[in-house]
Amino acid sequence: MGTGHLIGLGVTGSISAYKSAEVLRALQKRGYEIQPIMTAEAAKFLGPITLQALARRTVLVDQFDLSEESSISHVRVADAMHLLLVAPATANVIAKFAAGIADDFLTCIYLAARCPVVLAPAMNSNMYVHPATRYNIGILATRGVIFVDPEEGYLACGWEGAGRLADPDRIAARCAEVLEGGSLCGRCLLVTAGPTREPIDPVRYVSNRSSGRMGYAIAAEARARGARVILISGPAEAELPAGVELLKVETAQEMRDAVMARLPEAEIIVKAAAVADFRPAHPAPRKIKKSSAGAELQLTLEPAPDILAELGGCKGERILVGFSAETSPDIEEARRKLEQKNCDIMVLNDVSRDGAGFGSDQNEVWIMERGGETVHLPLQLKTQVAARLLDFIEKRLSSTRSVSP
């Protein structure tokens, strides 16, 4: 039980603000102390007295109101908390957190907090899928903020879709996981990300359009679940999640060597990098001059190391996850690859679709398990794909024998 832990419960101006009382009770049942913090808008939906009575603590609303015990500064509150949960979290507060705006008690506490942060969004489904909201959620997730995704269903505004606040018990369970060490606590996950660069000469290279965002999202999610994470990355455009160990590489050979060197530590390996299949066979030691190359320059390519196949041969009891980026996704072909390369899970992604795959924040994927089902995840944020993939990995971990890394 969570006795001794203080959770700051932020409540914002959503129609589902009344459910924060249930969230508070669910957390108390797990033994946590709760410090409620409400935005001024939230206080229009739910009287602070409700949360005050339940939490037996002054609800913090206005940091300039000296009649409250709110000579309490936001810094002192932030320091005392072991976790900050915002449930429900409006589109507005998510945007403010992403932008670093600090114009009320809750947003100041968020910026001053050094503890884990969990957000449970609730809003109209159109607001939830709006590119601005997707973008802000993506930014926060890559900074290590943990999201409890809203549920699908009939919304108060009359719309059907994703946006309803997650079940209070599910929110409390996620907070407990984070506080008690996380579901991957004690596990080591190695993830590769980004493209590789294969030199033609010292200034030119052959590469691909991978941004690295999928692998970085997996690293952030695994870290948020308590895993020790080793991220081996080619030149990527993504932001490094807090608490993740980064090893930078350039070529497929360097990536292969780094993966093999760190393999003994890892229990889970996720190969999300877009490693070159072919590389120039004879990279020139000096820059090839335009004048000396003539009208045409012929490049001979040779196969680059197949890291996934090599891992498949030596993985032992480890869980191996491969990615297959295709412009015409073929589930049967991906399943054959899963078997051939001795993977446990294969993620097939469609990189031809507009707004998905390389360079995008979103992905449409099929996750297929060896000896199990294939699940289609329609277009969604890479951070959400990462969370679903980690759920698959955890399910697999619980059904296989654990190895000591």
Ligand SMILES: Cc1cc2nc3c(=O)[nH]c(=O)nc-3n(C[C@H](O)[C@H](O)[C@H](O)COP(=O)(O)O)c2cc1C
């Ligand atoms: C009746 C009503 C219901 C609302 N429900 C939501 C909601 O569920 N989610 C949301 O993001 N905004 C919702 N809003 C809009 C927010 O209240 C508005 O953006 C407000 O500025 C949020 O302030 P806060 O984030 O500081 O609490 C609602 C507004 C009204 C009037």
